[in-house]
Amino acid sequence: MSYINALHQRIETIKRGGDEKYHQANETKGKLFVRKRLEQLFDEDIEIEDAFFANCQAGDLPADGVVTGIGKINNQRVCVMANDSTVKAGSWGERTVEKIIRIQETALKLEIPMLYLVDSAGARITDQVQMFPGRRGAGAIFHNQIKMSGRVPQVCLLFGPSAAGGAYIPAFCDIVVMVEGNASMYLGSPRMAEMVIGEKVSLEEMGGARMHCSVSGCGDVLVETEEEAISFARHYLTYFPSNFKERPPKSDSVNALTFEKTLQDIIPKNQNAPFDMYELINRIIDEDSFCEIKKLFAAELITGLARIDGEVVGIIANQPRVKGGVLFPDSADKAAKFIQLCDAFNIPLLFLMDVPGFMIGTKVEQQGIIRHGAKMLAMMSEATVPKISVVVRKAYGAGLYAMAGPAFEADATLALPTAQIAVMGPEAAINAVYANKIASIEDEEERKEFIATKQQAYREDIDIYHLASEMIVDAIVEPDQLRNELISRFQIYTSKRVQFTERKHGIYPV
Amino acid sequence: MNEIKASMAGSMWQINVKLGDEVKAGEDVAILESMKMEIPIATEKDGKIAEIKVNEGDFINEGDVIIILE
Numbered sequence: 001m002s003y004i005n006a007l008h009q010r011i012e013t014i015k016r017g018g019d020e021k022y023h024q025a026n027e028t029k030g031k032l033f034v035r036k037r038l039e040q041l042f043d044e045d046i047e048i049e050d051a052f053f054a055n056c057q058a059g060d061l062p063a064d065g066v067v068t069g070i071g072k073i074n075n076q077r078v079c080v081m082a083n084d085s086t087v088k089a090g091s092w093g094e095r096t097v098e099k100i101i102r103i104q105e106t107a108l109k110l111e112i113p114m115l116y117l118v119d120s121a122g123a124r125i126t127d128q129v130q131m132f133p134g135r136r137g138a139g140a141i142f143h144n145q146i147k148m149s150g151r152v153p154q155v156c157l158l159f160g161p162s163a164a165g166g167a168y169i170p171a172f173c174d175i176v177v178m179v180e181g182n183a184s185m186y187l188g189s190p191r192m193a194e195m196v197i198g199e200k201v202s203l204e205e206m207g208g209a210r211m212h213c214s215v216s217g218c219g220d221v222l223v224e225t226e227e228e229a230i231s232f233a234r235h236y237l238t239y240f241p242s243n244f245k246e247r248p249p250k251s252d253s254v255n256a257l258t259f260e261k262t263l264q265d266i267i268p269k270n271q272n273a274p275f276d277m278y279e280l281i282n283r284i285i286d287e288d289s290f291c292e293i294k295k296l297f298a299a300e301l302i303t304g305l306a307r308i309d310g311e312v313v314g315i316i317a318n319q320p321r322v323k324g325g326v327l328f329p330d331s332a333d334k335a336a337k338f339i340q341l342c343d344a345f346n347i348p349l350l351f352l353m354d355v356p357g358f359m360i361g362t363k364v365e366q367q368g369i370i371r372h373g374a375k376m377l378a379m380m381s382e383a384t385v386p387k388i389s390v391v392v393r394k395a396y397g398a399g400l401y402a403m404a405g406p407a408f409e410a411d412a413t414l415a416l417p418t419a420q421i422a423v424m425g426p427e428a429a430i431n432a433v434y435a436n437k438i439a440s441i442e443d444e445e446e447r448k449e450f451i452a453t454k455q456q457a458y459r460e461d462i463d464i465y466h467l468a469s470e471m472i473v474d475a476i477v478e479p480d481q482l483r484n485e486l487i488s489r490f491q492i493y494t495s496k497r498v499q500f501t502e503r504k505h506g507i508y509p510v
Numbered sequence: 511m512n513e514i515k516a517s518m519a520g521s522m523w524q525i526n527v528k529l530g531d532e533v534k535a536g537e538d539v540a541i542l543e544s545m546k547m548e549i550p551i552a553t554e555k556d557g558k559i560a561e562i563k564v565n566e567g568d569f570i571n572e573g574d575v576i577i578i579l580e
Contacts, residue, residue: 039539274550324547361519363572425546433515 018086042071082117090120094130119160177208263479315341355399371509431492520544
């Protein structure tokens with residue numbers, strides 16, 4: 001056999017990955033082979049691959065259980081690392097870790113997005129001294145991720161487990177897509193939890209995809225199949241530039257979806273009645289352009305990427321249909337991360353306000369709602385991309401602040417004629433200010449009348465024309481003209497260049 | 511689970527269903543009042559109302575069971 005044949009044979013062996021039985025086991029779980037995943041991810045397969053021969057002399061560790069390389073997605077180059085779970089369950093050996101570190105370094109040098117296709121049992125214990133504690137140990141992967149964060153987009157597709165330390169890969173990504181039934185994240189497995197703390201729990205309940213996407217917030221997008229995860233990633237990247245120096249790509253302009261009922265028809269006059277904010281979103285964005293992030297988590301606040309006249313915008317919108325649109329610790333965290341994401345990659349922000357304020361009561365105070373809310377305020381305040389806030393209906397209390405109220409250098413605060421801005425709603429305000437007086441009126445009719453008169457006076461004080469006259473809002477916009485108004489304003493604000501402040505970094509609550 | 515729970519703390523303002531009613535997923539079975547807002551509580555599943563655990567006017571904590579489906 002010539003040396004060329006020998007080379008080809010080695011290449012073929014490595015390309016096949018691990019033992020056939022592991023391929024079969026994956027297939028029964030609906031899991032694709034790593035090279036198949038990459039074929040689907042890229043426009044035309046992987047272009048270059050590094051350290052393909054890593055650990056090739058070990059015999060049973062093809063590519064050392066990870067594929068790293070570069071290919072094109074939507075004609076944009078990206079770096080990728082993809083675990084091969086047919087090789088020692090995708091565990092990390094010394095060379096696995098080195099390969100991951102090198103591809104991250106490449107992504108930083110080339111300033112292109114980094115994708116992590118995770119399906120790994122974690123550290124390979126036999127290699128621990130080489131892969132765990134040192135300068136080029138697994139810690140460096142996370143250190144790199146932190147350094148890369150905000151410089152290039154980092155996307156995690158979770159196809160299988162992401163255990164113990166490995167769980168920090170998704171944690172430091174901009175977005176985590178999880179395949180229901182197969183993906184999981186946990187620091188200690190259920191078996192370990194039983195041994196160490198005596199808890200009996202299932203993997204799904206403790207670290208499953210649905211739990212993370214709806215309860216813990218560690219996952220962002222829940223999908224049913226790997227194909228869906230891959231096509232989501234391809235779609236998601238259409239909203240992003242390659243790095244923080246560039247602008248998001250513009251698409252062809254598409255009209256908004258048309259509805260029989262206009263915005264005028266659907267916004268309820270009664271501030272306290274529920275209203276479905278998606279109805280408004282769909283009337284102002286380009287048709288089919290909404291890419292929602294964290295749909296199942298803290299649904300009282302909607303966050304998502306969209307296009308308005310072909311230009312990418314990040315939308316943060318209160319959802320009165322869920323929990324009255326009140327802000328909770330989880331919704332504040334959700335907003336904070338999303339705002340960081342958009343600001344990092346030059347995506348303008350649109351805040352749609354219909355918010356009664358932050359939740360009150362023992363439970364949320366004990367959860368530290370003040371510090372979570374402060375996080376949201378800090379991120380919103382720091383964001384220097386064009387920011388427009390629209391007061392759709394109410395904007396009460398710190399809700400106004402958190403949703404980019406006028407004091408936070410929003411480029412414009414727009415109001416619909418249904419808008420109402422105040423420290424609190426008329427009912428709560430009158431009860432608070434006149435509590436003693438109300439209690440002292442014995443006649444019920446007289447009391448009701450007193451309350452009604454005071455509420456009316458209060459409503460006049462916070463009337464939106466009064467606020468426009470005081471120049472608190474920059475414009476009152478007809479609901480059906482909102483899309484056009486946003487198109488012109490975002491277009492005009494494109495040249496905005498602002499540095500928030502000069503310092504090393506702020507010190508905010510976490 | 512066949513339990514319909516309160517999504518947040520508040521008082522039970524209005525119960526929209528009676529025992530034995532058939533409901534469809536997404537239907538608002540009750541309205542809570544909290545933070546001066548009306549908070550609709552929808553069922554996630556189709557089913558028949560087997561038990562109503564609260565009365566209008568009751569204070570309800572987040573996670574409390576309001577209605578049980580058959």
